[in-house]
Amino acid sequence: MRPLLSLCLAVFLAAPTLFADFAQADQTPIIDYRTRFLPQVAQHGMVAGPEKLAAEIGVDILRRGGNAVDAAVATGFALAVTYPRAGNIGGGGFMLVHLAEENRQLVIDYRETAPAAAGSALFLDEKGEVDRRKEFFSRASAGVPGSVAGLTLALEKYGTMSLKEVMQPAIALARDGFEVSYALNYEIGSRAERLLQDPVARKLFFHEDGSRYGIGETWRQPELAWTLQHIADKGRDGFYKGEVARRIAADMAANDGLITEADLAGYRALERKPVRGTYGDFEIVAPPPPSSGGVHIIQMLNILEGYDLAALGHNSAAYLHLLAESMKRAYADRSEYLADPDFYPVPVAKLIDKQYAAKLRKTIDPKRATPPEEIAPGRHMPGESTDTTHYTVADRHGNVVTNTYTLNFSFGSHIAVPGTGMLLNNEMADFAARPGHTNAFGLREGAANKIEPGKRPLSSMTPTLVMRDGKPWLATGSPGGSIIITAVMQTALNAMTFDMNIASAAAAARIHNQWLPDRVAVESGISPDTIKLLQDMGHTVETSPRTLGRTQSIMLSDGWLYGATDTRRPGGWVAGY
Ligand code: DON
Secondary structure, eight states: OHHHHHHHHHHHSSSSSHHHHHHHSSOOOOOOOSSSSOEEESOOOOEEEEEEEHHHHHHHHTTTTOOOHHHHHHHHHHHHHOOTTOOSSSEEEHHHHETTTTTTTEEEEEBOOOOTTOOOTTOOOTOBBHHHHHHHHHHGGBBBBBBBHHHHHHHHHOOSOOOHHHHHHHHHHHHHHHOOHHHHHHHHHHHHHHHHTTTTHHHHHHTTOOOOOOTTTTTHOOOHHHHHHHHHHTTTTHSSSHHHHHHHHHHHHHHHHOOHHHHHHHOOOEEEHHHEEEEEEEEEEOOOTTTTTHHHHHHHHHHHHOOOHHHOOOOHHHHHHHHHHHHHHHHHHHHHOSTTTSOOOHHHHTTTOOOHHHHHHHOBBBBBOOGGGOOOOOOOOTTOOOOEEHHHHHHTTOOEEEEEESSTTTTSSEEEETTEEEEOOOOGGGSSSSTTSSSSSSSSSOGGGGGTOOOOOOOOOOOOEEEEEEEEEEEEEEOTEEEHHHHHHHHHHHHHOOOOOOOHHSSSSOOEEEEOOOOOOEOTTTTTTHHHHHHEEEEEEEEOOOOOOOOEEEEEEEEEEEEEEOEEEEEEEEEEE
């Protein structure tokens, strides 16, 4: 009786009240009960994201006849208001779009760029050491923001509604305010110390006496509403030119920042071809450089394809060992070969080549962890040449958008631009401040990713689409810096190899290894005897104090949409109809 009771409780907890709405769909959906957690189900359209109001705004756009791109752009601007730790207009990201009618996928790269005045020694002090304060928490740490260019480009090219229509809900929320949720209160509280140090951020996020908004209190952002209205009225020029641009540039000039009006006017979001790979019968579609995510998720899956993972058993020591070993090899290559492809010839084809994976697989001992010093970035490339957020949208036409964007850290540099309500990103920290050394996520990075004017810093953002029988089957993505790639891969593997429904695939405990530092981070939920077996193989295992990513996923199957917001962090929501 007891196991049955806990099973019922787990199901109940994993199926929030929204489930009642979905049950009112015309037919009863077929729910996959094979594993413990239940996904949300909808028939016509769905948004899975980190915050409720923004997810509901996206679904409302879908209900009104908008397509997945319209909804994604509306959700993106709404999150800039309701989820300030990572939703943004001052940051950048990658949007992966599947267009059902053309059966085509594309990536919008709206990663920030280094300002024209940025040089490779930007963050080095007189001794040649990295000045971490400057790298993380100064105006110099801001790249030229890409989010407004990315979202407006997506809408212009692939949306159906006007910018005014899709931005109206975000503007209303900023102007009229909304009730502070438990999650928002917590997020601001957890970063209060640093946010209070910037007078503009202090005014934005706190009462005059420095106390924070309580749960249920109304929080208004009139300056952000002003900025959003400029964008709605004038399109991208409302941000990159005119008064908003002047305010950003003036604040930079007065405070040792680098971004000028010319940098802003010159920013371009780019449309790129995704990288593609296969894993058994599945096709993986993900962003190309300057994200490292697509290349390495495919590289790791190529290595893992050579094993019968299902036979090893989900999260068994033998399985986790192979995951960790393939991760190490991919991150070693990342440290050397990944960067902005417009500045460095990234050997993408070689890295995602199945034969290269086969060579790497041969170096894996199934019983022993390879010490990191025995793994070097591959030497045979011919011609060698912690906060982000993710949301996923699907519409009734079969279009899918999976979008990851960020200010880099939670609340970016914790510095806001006067008169705009906008936080600055600290994305310049994703460059190699000192090649050969580690960055904020402990990732070692090479000269390929050194700072150069106009260059995009290397990213790990991995909005991913898994195709089955030529159609989108699973769309997912995650925050987590370097952890993003491995979190997304494990979520996909849980569904592809272990046949989990999307809620269970998202909930299952994950691990992460990034070559250096030499340790396997594990979430609670990996059993002590499994950890012991991994240690016996030579792995240094550490239970992670942080969650390893936070996925937002939609699975498309049997004509139904199955959604899952990762329950690792509070406030996530799946909205559907
Ligand atoms: O682009 C990247 O890889 C990082 N700037 C992402 C940062 C991040 O995910 C922080 N979140 N927890």
